[in-house]
Amino acid sequence: MSKSLGNVVETNKLLEKTSADLCRFYMIRKCNPVDFMSFDMQELTRRSYQVLSTLYHLSRFFVQKRQLRQIHPAKIQPRVGF
Numbered sequence: 001m002s003k004s005l006g007n008v009v010e011t012n013k014l015l016e017k018t019s020a021d022l023c024r025f026y027m028i029r030k031c032n033p034v035d036f037m038s039f040d041m042q043e044l045t046r047r048s049y050q051v052l053s054t055l056y057h058l059s060r061f062f063v064q065k066r067q068l069r070q071i072h073p074a075k076i077q078p079r080v081g082f
Contacts, residue, residue, distance in 0.1 A: 009039055018044060022052065
């Protein structure tokens with residue numbers, strides 16, 4: 001990205017259009033520490049449902065497993081040592 005070319009994404013304008021959580025999840029999924037990131041605003045808006053639905057279904061999975069096994073987090077005693 002180059003400011004002189006005008007292809008910089010301004011954070012305030014981005015956050016007016018989308019939520020901060022959606023931007024975080026997009027960056028986590030898209031960024032590889034070794035490579036340069038190719039940011040695409042259209043991809044960000046298209047994949048919003050995919051990212052958030054994955055998190056929703058993951059949380060539902062853990063809730064259902066906890067209910068099936070009848071695990072009550074308040075009753076679990078922490079183990080000390082190994």
